[in-house]
Amino acid sequence: MQAGEVEQFFQQNGAYRFARWGRPIVPVVFGVDDASLALVKGGIEAVVLLAGHKMAETDPELGANLLLFFLRDWDELTAVPGLSEMLGDVPSLVARLQARGANQYRTFRFDDGGAIKACFAFVRMDAALADLPAETVALGQAVHAILAWGEGAFAERPALVDAQGAAALHPEVAALIRAAYDPLLPNAAADASHALRLAARVL
Known part of the structure; x- marks a missing residue:
């Protein structure tokens, strides 16, 4: 390359x-059953291992620093407590995502040195994603969260x-x-x- x-x-x-992570990754996953939860966390662990980075049980500043939300519809975001503190104007964001027909959205937070300190990822399980094996979706989300990739x-x-x-x-x-x-x-x-x-x- x-x-x-x-x-x-x-x-x-x-x-x-x-930008890459400057601290151990502590994932929390919402909106999936136990079987899918194991697959998502397994995907994250595999990519973190590949990177030679670390995971932890808790982040001393944030508790969890990689939050993944799986949704059926973007409107569900408006009902998540405290989400405006992470994302700002949630109704406006929902409107933009709906207008684009997006099925994924993620945003990063960075520390004073520019390293990733948190990632918030949201996945709307539309027909295209629902047709994929859960392992594929999980691995894809892990890849997208390991670095702050460009557009x-x-x-x-x-x-x-x-x-x-x-x-x-x-x-x-x-x-x-x-x-x-x-x-x-x-x-x-x-x-x-x-x-x-x-x-x-x-x-």
């Missing part, structure tokens, strides 16, 4: 912006591929995630020269 290709994964509004990160290269009937990370995406968590690299970067350092580590 060339530096220019790496750079495209982290383009935000025309600028390079890279068009997976336009040219999908995050997941079919591996003998089961979902697996695209090999180059997996290599990029591993490279992104190299301990010699910073948790956050806003200079595109960082993409050169990432590309040199993508094996």
Whole structure:
């Protein structure tokens, strides 16, 4: 993978912006049954292990820092207590998501150094997602939460591929995630020269 290709994964509004987690990940999942919960957490654990990062039982500042909500309709967000503290004007957000026909939305919070300190992810289980195996949905959400990807990160290269009937990370995406968590690299970067350092580590 060339530096220019790496750079495209982290383009935000025309600028390079890279961020990875700077603390252990503590997930909480809402809106799924016990069997699906195990699959979602298993997907997160697999991607965190791939990255060489850590998980924990609790975050000393936030309690949980990766919150995943599975919904049937975006209107359900208006009934979630305290959500406006995380997302701001929830009714306006719901209207925008409905207008776009979106089935996913996520937003990150960053610490003073620019590293990810929290991620809030919302998945509306529309027909397209409902047709996918639960393991595929879980793995996809884990990939999207492990780094603050740019808007068009997976336009040219999908995050997941079919591996003998089961979902697996695209090999180059997996290599990029591993490279992104190299301990010699910073948790956050806003200079595109960082993409050169990432590309040199993508094996």
